[in-house]
Amino acid sequence: MGPHGLVNGVPVLYTWHTQFARGMAVGAIRKSLKAIAKTAFASLLPREVFNHEADMNTLRELFRTYVRTVEIENHSYCNRTCSFCPNAQIDRHSGNTRMADTIYNKILRDLELIGYSQTLVWSRYHEPLADESIYDRIAEARKRLPQAYLKIISNGDYLNPYALERIQAAGLNRLAVDLYLPDGKERDPSAIRSGLEQFLTRTGLEIVRVSDYSFRCEGTKVNITVVIPFFTAANTCTRGGLVEVKELNQYQRTSPCFRPLDSVTVDYTGKCVLCCMVRSDSPHHQEAVLGDLNNPDYTLYHFYRDLAPARRSLLAPGPKLGVCKSCTWATCTSKMVWRPKAAALAARIPGFHSAFRSAVKRASRIRELEVS
Numbered sequence: 001m002g003p004h005g006l007v008n009g010v011p012v013l014y015t016w017h018t019q020f021a022r023g024m025a026v027g028a029i030r031k032s033l034k035a036i037a038k039t040a041f042a043s044l045l046p047r048e049v050f051n052h053e054a055d056m057n058t059l060r061e062l063f064r065t066y067v068r069t070v071e072i073e074n075h076s077y078c079n080r081t082c083s084f085c086p087n088a089q090i091d092r093h094s095g096n097t098r099m100a101d102t103i104y105n106k107i108l109r110d111l112e113l114i115g116y117s118q119t120l121v122w123s124r125y126h127e128p129l130a131d132e133s134i135y136d137r138i139a140e141a142r143k144r145l146p147q148a149y150l151k152i153i154s155n156g157d158y159l160n161p162y163a164l165e166r167i168q169a170a171g172l173n174r175l176a177v178d179l180y181l182p183d184g185k186e187r188d189p190s191a192i193r194s195g196l197e198q199f200l201t202r203t204g205l206e207i208v209r210v211s212d213y214s215f216r217c218e219g220t221k222v223n224i225t226v227v228i229p230f231f232t233a234a235n236t237c238t239r240g241g242l243v244e245v246k247e248l249n250q251y252q253r254t255s256p257c258f259r260p261l262d263s264v265t266v267d268y269t270g271k272c273v274l275c276c277m278v279r280s281d282s283p284h285h286q287e288a289v290l291g292d293l294n295n296p297d298y299t300l301y302h303f304y305r306d307l308a309p310a311r312r313s314l315l316a317p318g319p320k321l322g323v324c325k326s327c328t329w330a331t332c333t334s335k336m337v338w339r340p341k342a343a344a345l346a347a348r349i350p351g352f353h354s355a356f357r358s359a360v361k362r363a364s365r366i367r368e369l370e371v372s
């Protein structure tokens with residue numbers, strides 16, 4: 001039995017078919033609304049966003065308005081070599097190189113200049129908690145960027161009560177643990193039980209189930225979640241062509257991408273790369289290494305300027321090339337593109353772009369990476 005309703009004044013019983021169709025319709029409407037909102041957003045971006053000759057003051061303002069995530073590596077080492085990660089082919093295991101203090105200080109200095117209040121995340125192709133220096137570096141970031149949201153993405157292998165105490169004392173806001181189970185066991189109930197038990201015994205944490213494969217930890221000031229990833233052809237990505245996904249061999253991306261607008265990514269070497277997929281230690285990705293903080297005169301804002309051509313091509317219609325060709329990350333309808341005519345029209349309306357920027361800044365207070 002389902003709930004009752006009226007159709008043309010006649011009482012009907014909704015079957016599960018009706019409810020299913022309604023659910024699908026709501027999902028489709030939501031998806032379309034999201035695509036329309038993104039199209040509008042992309043088209044109304046000010047011209048300076050695409051200008052690779054913008055001056056430093058403009059670039060700082062653009063960075064403050066549009067960048068949501070600064071993603072860095074603290075060092076090179078990861079203790080794992082997961083089969084779905086480029087680390088299975090590129091060695092991040094046999095040695096460890098820390099990001100130089102000069103580079104780290106430059107990143108903090110640049111972010112300090114604009115009172116950066118978005119996410120600074122240690123992630124990418126290293127295990128952040130594997131190197132002692134991470135605790136002092138979080139504490140330094142906390143001191144110099146009091147408004148920033150400090151986050152680590154970790155495989156959880158180094159997490160124990162002492163490490164927890166230290167990340168808490170250092171001022172980390174968020175720890176997202178990806179609990180990797182052996183290949184082929186990711187959805188095996190006994191492997192999940194045993195993986196979680198080991199994690200809880202080692203850390204002393206308690207967890208609350210959020211959904212089948214995600215959990216929230218209790219008993220700590222840091223917001224900690226545990227997710228059990230399971231990568232399939234449908235939800236994985238080639239990491240800029242570095243990981244073979246048979247089903248994507250013929251894939252050609254046409255969908256736009258906002259990454260070069262809303263994020264900046266720096267390797268442990270200080271090299272500035274197109275996005276979180278790209279790594280400067282791969283010969284196949286050299287065309288997507290766009291800047292270098294080792295150059296004394298080069299700052300995060302120069303890098304944001306140097307992302308302008310990528311923003312132009314990635315928000316425009318048409319096939320995406322290079323490392324983006326096989327990337328399935330955050331794809332959506334290809335109608336969602338930057339429309340220069342709409343942008344030019346909007347630019348003629350007095351005060352439009354300052355109102356647009358304040359709206360973007362207000363909206364950015366909602367931290368998209370946060371989960372309950």
Ligand code: SF4
Pocket residue numbers: 078079080081082085086087088124125126127155
């Ligand atoms: S733990 Fe993360 S960074 Fe390390 S190999 Fe696995 S996926 Fe890559």
Ligand code: SF4
Pocket residue numbers: 240257258259260274275276277314320323324327328329
């Ligand atoms: S399309 Fe993929 S590879 Fe290209 S910038 Fe976006 S996330 Fe990075």
